Amino acid sequence: MAWRPTLIFTIFSTILTQSLAKGKSDSPICGILRTLPNATSNYSEKYCILFYKTISHLAGDEDSTLYLPVSDALEWDVCDETEPPPASLDIENRYIFVSSENNCSALERASRIQSLGGAGTLIVKEKLHAPKQNNTDYNFTLAFIQNSSYVKIMDGGENVTVGLYSPEDSLLPLSLVIIWFLAVFxxxxxxxxxxxxxxxxxxxxxxxxxGEDNPMTCREPALPHEETSMNLSAKSIIGFVVLMCTMLLSLYFFYHILVFVIIGMFCIASGSAVFCCLQPLISRIPCATCRTPYFNIYVVRGTLEVRQILLLIFSFGLSIVWVVMRKEPWAWILQDILGIAFSINVLRVLRLPSLKICTILLCGLVIYDIFFVFITPFITSDGKSIMVEVAKGGTSQEQLPMVLKVPNFAFLEISNICHITDNYNLLGFGDILIPGLLVSFVHSFDLQIGTPCHLYYLVNVIGYGTGLVVTFIALWLLNGAQPALLYLVPFTLIPTYIVAAIRGEVVAMWHGDSDKFESGESDMDSPEEGVPNGSAQIVT
Structure with missing residues (x-):
């Protein structure tokens, strides 16, 4: 069947049902040190620094930054309180460069510099990293800077003036708004x-x-290659969840190998999806309708028109360009286009038979999501969540592509200066596909019984959008990784039951197509016939 390879890849895509995470507040974050032009240098430079928000409260933008001169105190042992600063060292209202090799903590050095009238402490390190600190709130201007940056700043000559700042995001980041729109779309x-x-x-x-009982001619064309829905049982759904757990654990232990397999699968599946999504539009073009001879290969079979061949080249060319250029700063745009096409195509192809199957699947995956996000930190040796580690890619430089990703635009400047590659907000395909399967089922139910205004469909789309907003709020309030399905499933499944109960349609939705499968009417495993009218089929 054409949908089975897609179903296999969908299993992979739902692995990342939780992909939204925020850094902990007690972790060091990046900031910017900017030098002002002086007599030696006619232009300003920007350098990367690290600091703790719980220790230092830097300006939120470049315009409100306080610029002060700097002094070099690398030769002075700040930790030795019996050793006064050199007579030539001016500390008052200055940022002071100190060495990281002293025998006291960074906080103790910052405290002494401040007690002597210094405006802030810049600790010079060979490699830019910050030591672990507790999350106790302080009020020191303390930052860490790389030795190469320190050398360039001091080469600027005397009277170098610098300012420290760290851009702050708004309460409603533009990247989350874009992700919300793409997911709901x-x-x-x-x-x-x-x-x-x-x-x-x-x-x-x-x-x-x-047609079997009377000679009436049917106006609707027969489509022998597809079934109205998949023949699934509760046992098969449980097996599906177990298989997902196995695959997630495989990724956790063999990520560096499997990530390339999944990238290849995504390339093929997303290219096919772009073709399938655009084919109805291309078919309206009146030109380039010449057909090829009949052929049968893995990706397509039948005959293709010239316009379809051009679309096929464009679709797979798009995915190939993404594979080759996936680490470029703009590659997220291509990935999102391919991801949207993939999600739409999977929802079009995979159709669940009943509300019963939808409920079991969604509830099972909520449990799966919660376990691998919240419970596994108590089991793993390093105390980290398996789901979050797989989403982050561990120590690998490759990331799984089954996510919508949008850069955090407020931090683009920091990303460029500090060479940060993970400045993205992410939403896994599972957070789109799993609730989307329920929305697909209720919409078909709307059409089958003639529900006014597509009631179930509208309720679920609104519920999904609201659940996504609640997910973002939970991320902001709890300041850590959250299983998105924990919020999305209740906001779609519960309103469905409420509306169905009010309309007295719970039983009809609960059984759906189950009676048809139980009565043996399904011909899903019957041999496929030739392609009607010589048209081509894309096997996704």
Whole structure:
């Protein structure tokens, strides 16, 4: 069946059902040191620094930065309180460069510099990293700077003036707004399309039954290659969740190998998805309709029109360009385009048979999500969450591509200066596909029974968007990784049951297509016939 390879890849994609994380408040963060032009240098320079928000409160933007001169005190043992500063060293209202080789803590050095009238302490290190600190709140201007940056600053001559600042994000980051829009768009379009396809297949089946009993001609064309929904049981859903756990653990232990396998799978699946999503639009173009001879290969089979061949080249060319250029700063745009197409196509192809199966799947994956985010830190030797470690990529420089990613625009300057490669807000495909399967089912139910205004579909899309907002709020309040399905599932599943109970349709939705499968009417495993009308099929 055409949907089975897609289902296999969907298992991989749902591994990252939790991919949104924020750094802990007691971890060092990056800032910027800016030098002002002087008699020696006619232009300003910017350098990367590290600092703790619980220790230092730097300016939030370049305009509000306080600029002061600097002094070099690397030869002075700041930790020895019996040793006064050199007579030539001016400390008052200056930023002081001190060595990292002293025998006291960074806080003790900053405290003595401040007690002598210094404005701040800049600890010079060979490699830019900060020692561990507790999260006790202080009020020192303390930062860590790399030795190479210190040398360049002091080469600027006397009267070098510098300022320290760290850009702050708004309460409503633009990157999260974009991710919210992309996710809701993917769920809305994918579920709407899926419901239309399922309803069309349902009408085709009904027309087929009418044709057997009487000579009436069916207006809806028969589509023998697809079923209205997948024949799934509760046992198969449990097996699916167990398989996902196995795959996540495999990624945790063999990430450096499996990540390249998944990148390759994503390239193929997303290229096919772009083709499938754009084909209905391309088919409206009146030119380039010449056909090729019939062929049968793994990706496509049948005959292709010239316009389809051009679309095929464009679709897979897009995914190949992403693979080659995936580490470029702009590659997230391509990844999001491919990810949206992939999500929409999966929702179009994978159709769950009943509310019962939807409920078991969603609840099972919520438990899976919670366990691998919140419980595994108590089991692993390093106390880290398996889900979060896989999402971050561990020590590997490669990241799994099954996420929507948008850079945090407020920190682009810091990312460029400090060479930060993970300045992104992420949302895993699982957070789109799993709730999206429910939205797809309820939309098909809307069409089947003629629900006014597509009631179930609208309720679920609104619920999904609201659940995503609650997820973002939880990330901000709890300041750590959160299992998104913990918020998304209740905001979609519970309103579905409430509306169905009010309308008296819980039983009908609960059983869905189950009666058809139990009665043996499904022909999902029957041999496929030739392609009708010589058209090509993309096997995704």
């Amino acid at each position: 993917s769920v809305g379009v994918g579920a709407f399309w899926s419901g239309k396809v399922r309803h069309k297949l349902y009408l085709s089946e009904q027309c087929g039954h009418v």
